[in-house]
Amino acid sequence: xxxxxxxxxxxxxxxxxxxxxxxxxxxxxxxxxxxxxxxxxxxxxxxxxxxxxxxxxxxxxxxxxxxxxxxxxxxxxxxxxxxxxxxxxxxxxxxxxxxxxxxxxxxxxxxxxxxxxxxxxxxxxxxxxxxxxxxxxxxxxxxxxxxxxxxxxxxxxxxxxxxxxxxxxx
Amino acid sequence: xxxxxxxxxxxxxxxxxxxxxxxxxxxxxxxxxxxxxxxxxxxxxxxxxxxxxxxxxxxxxxxxxxxxxxxxxxxxxxxxxxxxxxxxxxxxxxxxxxxxxxxxxxxxxxxxxxxxxxxxxxxxxxxxxxxxxxxxxxxxxxxxxxxxxxxxxxxxxxxxxxxxxxxxxxxxxxxxxxxxxxxxxxxxxxxxxxxxxxxxxxxxxxxxxxxxxxxxxxxxxxxxxxxxxxxxxxxxxxxxxxxxxxxxxxxxxxxxxxxxxxxxxxxxxxxxxxxxxxxxxxxxxxxxxxxxxxxxxxxxxxxxxxxxxxxxxxxxxxxxxxxxxxxxxxxxxxxxxxxxxxxxxxxxxxxxxxxxxxxxxxxxxxxxxxxxxxxxxxxxxxxxxxxxxxxxxxxxxxxxxxxxxxxxxxxxxxxxxxxxxxxxxxxxxxxxxxxxxxxxxxxxxxxxxxxxxxxxxxxxxxxxxxxxxxxxxxxxxxxxxxxxxxxxxxxxxxxxxxxxxxxxxxxxxxxxxxxxxxxxxxxxxxxxxxxxxxxxxxxxxxxxxxxxxxxxxxxxxxxxxxxxxxxxxxxxxxxxxxxxxxxxxxxxxxxxxxxxxxxxxxxxxxxxxxxxxxxxxxxx
Numbered sequence: 001x002x003x004x005x006x007x008x009x010x011x012x013x014x015x016x017x018x019x020x021x022x023x024x025x026x027x028x029x030x031x032x033x034x035x036x037x038x039x040x041x042x043x044x045x046x047x048x049x050x051x052x053x054x055x056x057x058x059x060x061x062x063x064x065x066x067x068x069x070x071x072x073x074x075x076x077x078x079x080x081x082x083x084x085x086x087x088x089x090x091x092x093x094x095x096x097x098x099x100x101x102x103x104x105x106x107x108x109x110x111x112x113x114x115x116x117x118x119x120x121x122x123x124x125x126x127x128x129x130x131x132x133x134x135x136x137x138x139x140x141x142x143x144x145x146x147x148x149x150x151x152x153x154x155x156x157x158x159x160x161x162x163x164x165x166x167x168x169x170x
Numbered sequence: 171x172x173x174x175x176x177x178x179x180x181x182x183x184x185x186x187x188x189x190x191x192x193x194x195x196x197x198x199x200x201x202x203x204x205x206x207x208x209x210x211x212x213x214x215x216x217x218x219x220x221x222x223x224x225x226x227x228x229x230x231x232x233x234x235x236x237x238x239x240x241x242x243x244x245x246x247x248x249x250x251x252x253x254x255x256x257x258x259x260x261x262x263x264x265x266x267x268x269x270x271x272x273x274x275x276x277x278x279x280x281x282x283x284x285x286x287x288x289x290x291x292x293x294x295x296x297x298x299x300x301x302x303x304x305x306x307x308x309x310x311x312x313x314x315x316x317x318x319x320x321x322x323x324x325x326x327x328x329x330x331x332x333x334x335x336x337x338x339x340x341x342x343x344x345x346x347x348x349x350x351x352x353x354x355x356x357x358x359x360x361x362x363x364x365x366x367x368x369x370x371x372x373x374x375x376x377x378x379x380x381x382x383x384x385x386x387x388x389x390x391x392x393x394x395x396x397x398x399x400x401x402x403x404x405x406x407x408x409x410x411x412x413x414x415x416x417x418x419x420x421x422x423x424x425x426x427x428x429x430x431x432x433x434x435x436x437x438x439x440x441x442x443x444x445x446x447x448x449x450x451x452x453x454x455x456x457x458x459x460x461x462x463x464x465x466x467x468x469x470x471x472x473x474x475x476x477x478x479x480x481x482x483x484x485x486x487x488x489x490x491x492x493x494x495x496x497x498x499x500x501x502x503x504x505x506x507x508x509x510x511x512x513x514x515x516x517x518x519x520x521x522x523x524x525x526x527x528x529x530x531x532x533x534x535x536x537x538x539x540x541x542x543x544x545x546x547x548x549x550x551x552x553x554x555x556x557x558x559x560x561x562x563x564x565x566x567x568x569x570x571x572x573x574x575x576x577x578x579x580x581x582x583x584x585x586x587x588x589x590x591x592x593x594x595x596x597x598x599x600x601x602x603x604x605x606x607x608x609x610x611x612x613x614x615x616x617x618x619x620x621x622x623x624x625x626x627x628x629x630x631x632x633x634x635x636x637x638x639x640x641x642x643x644x645x646x647x648x649x650x651x652x653x654x655x656x657x658x659x660x661x662x663x664x665x666x667x668x669x670x671x672x673x674x675x676x677x678x679x680x681x682x683x684x685x686x687x688x689x690x691x692x693x694x695x696x697x698x699x700x701x702x703x704x705x706x707x708x709x710x711x712x713x714x715x716x717x718x719x720x721x722x723x724x725x726x727x728x729x730x731x732x733x734x735x736x737x738x739x740x741x742x743x744x745x746x747x748x749x750x751x752x753x754x755x756x757x758x759x760x761x762x763x764x765x766x767x768x769x770x771x772x773x774x775x776x777x778x779x780x781x782x783x784x785x786x787x788x789x790x
């Protein structure tokens with residue numbers, strides 16, 4: 001019994017609710033150098049965001065979060081990845097990949113919303129993050145100058161991946 | 171009867187009274203009251219009318235004007251069974267059980283033909299534990315209504331409570347025999363329970379041979395298979411038929427391999443308790459293979475193996491490591507009973523430290539955090555607060571979203587003496603998961619310990635029912651009889667007013683400024699408010715225990731009808747120990763100490779007043 005639980009840790013996802021939002025706040029405060037606004041915490045609870053905002057559990061302990069928001073401009077809907085992070089001791093175990101794939105699958109399998117693509121910002125100093133997203137089918141589409149006001153370097157890459165074309169997945 | 175000796179007055183008034191009684195029975199209290207008042211106007215010593223007026227006053231809400239009429243009526247005609255009956259009814263409604271029993275008994279003794287009184291009397295006698303008279307009452311009522319099995323059961327219970335085991339068994343056997351040919355599907359449960367109750371009595375009487383014989387004879391009637399097996403195995407052990415007993419305990423283990431008692435009893439039956447450790451260990455290893463998911467066969471060997479036995483370390487290692495690897499949050503709590511033996515504690519400490527240093531780093535990160543969690547509790551147990559704190563801080567750095575860690579952190583800080591900070595840490599954990607009722611209660615308790623009563627009540631109010639106009643769940647906490655919140659609040663209020671009293675003492679009495687006077691006044695008001703609140707909350711706990719006591723009243727009849735005599739007996743035993751419940755004792759202690767303080771202050775004030783008067787009256 002114990003051998004199976006050692007080699008096969010349980011990874012699961014939970015939707016955000018007003019009750020477990022405190023766990024998201026705690027994770028954000030530990031994971032990111034930015035203090036997120038109350039608007040952020042209101043948005044992640046919106047019903048249409050439910051499939052794209054998750055807590056990540058490892059053996060029943062919440063160890064990470066992924067939060068996206070839907071953006072619709074000119075009838076085109078895109079998914080913007082606001083935050084994704086996993087507590088340090090739990091990294092390099094595929095949790096980030098699983099979380100990202102989980103959200104991508106949820107977005108691609110939602111014909112109602114017609115989500116065309118998913119995009120995100122990565123600080124230009126963070127090459128390992130960039131290659132992580134590239135492994136998941138994202139491509140650099142632009143560099144946004146002065147995206148990070150308080151962090152150095154200020155610039156960010158914009159990475160994007162189509163969600164309509166499954167072939168984009170390598 | 172006095173009325174009969176006085177026929178001229180009696181006729182008209184008695185007729186009126188009879189009419190009033192009918193109205194009373196049909197709950198037309200106002201009309202009834204008019205009639206008896208007319209009677210009393212004519213004859214102010216018409217006892218029956220006086221008694222009924224007393225009862226009616228109570229029912230109509232004039233509670234203060236009820237008792238005097240009852241007292242007057244029974245002093246005029248104590249031998250009138252109607253007056254007695256009404257007095258009994260009155261005292262029953264005000265929960266004065268001894269008086270109610272006294273007057274209902276008087277009504278019967280004075281010749282009331284109303285047999286239903288016997289039933290009411292029996293309930294009161296049960297409530298006041300007057301078992302001697304209860305037996306006669308139940309017997310008399312059974313003779314009046316022998317057609318109900320409940321009355322036979324009730325009589326047997328009364329006999330049993332008088333330790334008249336033979337009579338009780340006879341009563342139960344008699345009704346069993348009468349009813350057997352007429353049993354329907356609906357009676358099966360009652361039949362089974364009554365058979366088991368009969369057995370329970372024979373067992374209590376100490377006659378195990380007869381108990382076993384009856385049990386086997388009744389096997390077909392008994393549907394409660396678990397009780398049947400438990401009783402049978404117990405009798406077999408007591409009668410020395412160990413081999414057969416062990417077979418039944420094995421059967422019981424199959425039904426529930428998590429019941430620790432079955433393992434101990436199996437060993438008693440097998441006679442292995444005094445055998446060498448190795449022998450016993452083999453037995454448990456075998457049982458563990460049979461029941462791999464059960465805790466007892468793995469844990470029990472750790473209790474009997476001595477700490478220096480080579481197998482102890484190995485078995486303890488298997489036990490602890492398997493739980494740490496699975497991330498069982500209660501690992502420490504499971505192992506703690508072994509800590510009474512300091513040598514075992516040391517062995518386990520070594521096992522966990524080695525596991526944590528050598529194995530955990532290469533395993534899942536959750537295993538590391540659960541090991542740190544274990545070690546923090548371990549050092550907290552040893553009162554090594556600094557080491558405990560280091561482990562829990564490192565666990566919190568590792569996994570700051572794990573609620574359990576904060577609970578231990580808060581406990582450590584509490585042991586350091588900082589209640590305020592402890593409550594903040596608990597609250598931090600609560601905010602991680604607002605749905606977790608356990609952490610909500612813990613936070614409430616820690617806030618109360620930090621004297622933050624309002625915050626505490628707001629916190630627990632998230633889990634209470636809120637009326638529309640209620641600001642918090644305080645009312646619901648009373649209604650739901652949440653004694654732990656009530657007593658913790660009372661103790662917090664007591665600490666708060668003691669703090670104000672200290673501040674008052676520290677005020678300089680020489681300062682005549684307006685500010686100083688205002689400060690003094692404010693402190694005095696606060697002392698009064700919080701002392702009052704402390705008393706109020708302590709009394710709320712006492713009130714709940716009164717309700718617990720009163721609540722059993724209904725069971726004196728309900729359990730007979732529902733045929734749960736064994737549970738009824740257990741309930742009575744529990745009720746008899748009600749006032750030694752720790753929370754009740756704690757309440758009485760706290761409440762009386764507040765009252766003693768008040769008393770002493772009053773005495774001091776009196777002395778002060780007296781000496782002031784002396785000064786004033788004696789001209790200087």
